[in-house]
Structure formats: C-alpha cells, structure tokens
Amino acid sequence: DTGVSQDPRHKITKRGQNVTFRCDPISEHNRLYWYRQTLGQGPEFLTYFQNEAQLEKSRLLSDRFSAERPKGSFSTLEIQRTEQGDSAMYLCASSFRGEAQPQHFGDGTRLSIL
Amino acid sequence: AQKITQTQPGMFVQEKEAVTLDCTYDTSDQSYGLFWYKQPSSGEMIFLIYQGSYDEQNATEGRYSLNFQKARKSANLVISASQLGDSAMYFCAMREGNTGNQFYFGTGTSLTVIP
Numbered sequence: 230d231t232g233v234s235q236d237p238r239h240k241i242t243k244r245g246q247n248v249t250f251r252c253d254p255i256s257e258h259n260r261l262y263w264y265r266q267t268l269g270q271g272p273e274f275l276t277y278f279q280n281e282a283q284l285e286k287s288r289l290l291s292d293r294f295s296a297e298r299p300k301g302s303f304s305t306l307e308i309q310r311t312e313q314g315d316s317a318m319y320l321c322a323s324s325f326r327g328e329a330q331p332q333h334f335g336d337g338t339r340l341s342i343l
Numbered sequence: 344a345q346k347i348t349q350t351q352p353g354m355f356v357q358e359k360e361a362v363t364l365d366c367t368y369d370t371s372d373q374s375y376g377l378f379w380y381k382q383p384s385s386g387e388m389i390f391l392i393y394q395g396s397y398d399e400q401n402a403t404e405g406r407y408s409l410n411f412q413k414a415r416k417s418a419n420l421v422i423s424a425s426q427l428g429d430s431a432m433y434f435c436a437m438r439e440g441n442t443g444n445q446f447y448f449g450t451g452t453s454l455t456v457i458p
Contacts, residue, residue, distance in 0.1 A: 233416065262446070271347075271434045271448030272388070283445045320388065328376050329395060332446060334388035 231255075233335035235321050241341045242311060249307045250338045254323030261304050262332060263296055264320040272320055278304060279326070308340075316342045344369050346447035347435050353453045356425045364420040364452045365411070366435030372396075375439050377418040378446070379409065382432040391433075394418055425456045 234253040242248055242293050254261050264272035275294065277285045280301035294312075298304040308315055318339050322332035348367045356362035359402040368377065394402045395408045402409040410419040422429055435449045 260444075265385045269450070271436075271451050272446075274447070278442045279444075287445075318386070322388070328374070329393055331378055331390040331393060332388075333390065334380075336385075336387050 233321055233323055233333055235319075235335035235338050237338055238336065239293060239339045239341070241343065243343050244313060245310055246311055247307065247309045248311060248340060248341075249305055250319055250321075252306070252321030252323075253302075254304070254321070255333055256302075257325070258323035258333070259301070259326055260296045260324045260330075260332075261298055262322045262324075263304070263306050264322065266318045266320055266337070267316075275306075275319075292326055311340075311342050313342050345449075346370065346439075347437055347449035348451035349435055349452050351452045352450075354422055355455050355457055356429075357447070358420075358427060358456055358458050359424055361421060361423045362454065364433050364435075364438055364454065366420065366449060367452070368418060368435070368437050369417050370416075370437065370439050372439045377409070377411070378436040378438070379407070379418075380434045380436060380448075381429075382434060382451070384431070388434070392420070422454075424439045427456050427458060430454060430456045431451045 236251045261278040263275040266272045269343040293309045296306045318337045320337045322334045324330045324332045375396045377394045381389045392404045392407045408421045432451045434451045
C-alpha cells in the first residue's frame with residue numbers, strides 16, 4: 230500500500246493559464262474524491278468518482294473546473310483560465326465503497342496564482 | 344446552515360492530560376457517519392476514528408475515543424494522555440446517508456500540546 234499520490238506538490242502559475250493535477254489513488258479503492266482547502270478552513274468537496282464514473286459535482290465547481298478518471302484508476306483535475314481565487318491546496322482522497330470506509334488523503338497540490 | 348460546526352479554533356493541553364475537541368453536526372438523515380481526521384503541519388490528512396449513526400457504543404481507537412450524543416447531534420473527540428506529536432489541526436467530518444458521496448468537513452480545531 231503506497232498511499233494516495235498527488236503530482237505536482239506545488240504549482241505556481243500566472244492568472245489565466247490552465248493547470249492540471251494528477252492523483253493516483255490506492256489501487257484497490259474504487260472511490261476517488263477531489264477537495265479544495267484554503268487556509269484556516271476544512272476541505273471543501275469538489276467532485277467524486279466511483280470507478281470511472283463521475284457521480285457528483287459540487288455546485289461550487291465552476292465550468293472552468295473539469296475532472297476525469299479514465300479507466301477508473303488515476304484521476305486528473307484541470308482548471309482552465311485560472312483566477313486569483315483558485316489559489317488553494319487541492320486534495321485527492323480515495324476509499325473503498327461502504328458507509329464506514331474512511332477516505333485516505335494524498336499530500337495535496339498547492340496552487341499559487343500570481 | 345453549516346453541516347459540521349467546530350466552535351474551538353484553538354485548544355491547549357498539558358502533555359499527558361486528556362482533551363476534548365467539540366463537534367456538532369446537522370442532518371435530517373437517519374443514517375450517517377462521523378469521522379475525525381488529524382492534519383499535522385506537514386499537511387497530510389490522517390484518519391483517526393469513525394462512528395456510525397446506528398452504533399450504540401462510543402467508538403474507541405487507542406488513545407482516541409468519540410463521545411457520541413445522538414440527541415444533541417454532537418460527536419466530540421477525546422484524546423487521552425496527550426503527546427507532543429498530537430499537536431495538529433483536527434477536523435470533524437460527516438458522510439450523509441447510506442451511500443452518501445459527500446463528506447462535509449468542519450473548520451477544524453488547532454490543538455497545541457504543552458510540554
């Protein structure tokens with residue numbers, strides 16, 4: 230069990246640029262989640278996959294955000310035309326299906342918009 | 344309304360003492376799950392303990408126990424025999440429903456253990 234892996238750890242980009250983050254979940258887990266966390270706040274749900282199907286998206290997720298999980302393994306989160314307010318830590322988590330199953334988190338990708 | 348409320352932004356505890364971190368939740372679902380996570384300064388979120396809404400016994404995991412009061416909708420985390428390594432942010436989270444896909448997190452409590 231190598232844990233949830235996220236890449237890159239840090240991303241600095243200029244406003245208006247597109248960015249893409251990658252998440253490799255724990256291999257046996259069929260559920261994958263993306264969260265955003267800003268300073269002093271708890272993680273905020275963005276979207277969720279069960280296998281390759283994106284089953285839920287937060288209403289807070291603008292059209293500039295898109296996520297994929299091809300083949301039900303790794304996932305990517307893309308932010309187009311980045312804005313200052315997108316600066317945050319983006320966390321990925323994975324879990325087994327089941328109500329008592331906790332989510333296992335990666336170390337996150339910290340995005341800074343210049 | 345907030346799904347998860349953590350009213351203690353910061354807490355201090357003497358090493359080897361016990362500390363209680365408060366969490367209240369808001370849901371109309373009969374089935375839900377409550378989780379506590381620890382986030383050290385290094386940033387990773389570490390799962391600590393789980394309590395299901397139908398569990399009659401309070402959950403325990405080593406030095407962690409969950410004081411679950413369903414009628415009050417509270418799920419307080421108790422850490423016994425605090426250690427310096429317990430200094431971190433602590434988040435309470437809730438999953439609603441039998442197959443709830445979203446986890447709602449509180450704003451966290453920063454715990455500092457004093458030697």
